[in-house]
Amino acid sequence: MAQLYYKYGTMNSGKSFEIIKVAHNYEEQGKQVLIYSPTIGARGNSDRVGSRVGFEREAIAVDEDTNMFENVKAQLESKGRIYCVLIDEAQFLKRHHVLELTRIVDELNIPVMAFGLKNDFQNRLFEGSYNLLVQADKIEEIKTICWYCDRKATMVIRFRDGQPVHSGEQIQIGGNEDYKPVCRKCYNKAFQSSGKE
Known part of the structure; x- marks a missing residue:
């Protein structure tokens, strides 16, 4: 049974690297994945997911008007079975995007893994983060350490x-x-x- 996962962490916790790793693991078994990235959060090209350690992957750009459910449905019809949908910089999604992700899980039976920040520099939730915390079936923290001490960065x-x-x-x-x-x-x-x- 497919589920919506929200994996959050601070900057430098390896979220984009994790997406690239998950995609590689699926594809090594011949299982097709889709990677999406909001245009607002792109470090460079909006059609790429790039980690700070230097790895990159192609991604489908998501802007405010993108209907993610319809996009995945069209990809499914043209490419065949999709085993997983991966979202980078998920904090930049809008509420309607998150609701579309729930439809991908519930109606198309495709697992969705969204990766992003939880809170901003003022410790306020991003729109995408808030809605993912509300809608996700599973929530997981990706941990990293504080820049200045040994504690966990939050x-x-x-x-x-x-x-x-x-x-x-x-x-x-x-x-x-x-x-x-x-x-x-x-x-x-x-x-x-x-x-x-």
């Missing part, structure tokens, strides 16, 4: 000119120079020492 600090910031647009694409995965203690300490609680 939050992200955004930096501007080397200083932590607590305000700004929710979505700003960046890398290690802009964001660091941190534990709660180091997150709070960064803003206490900068006077920006």
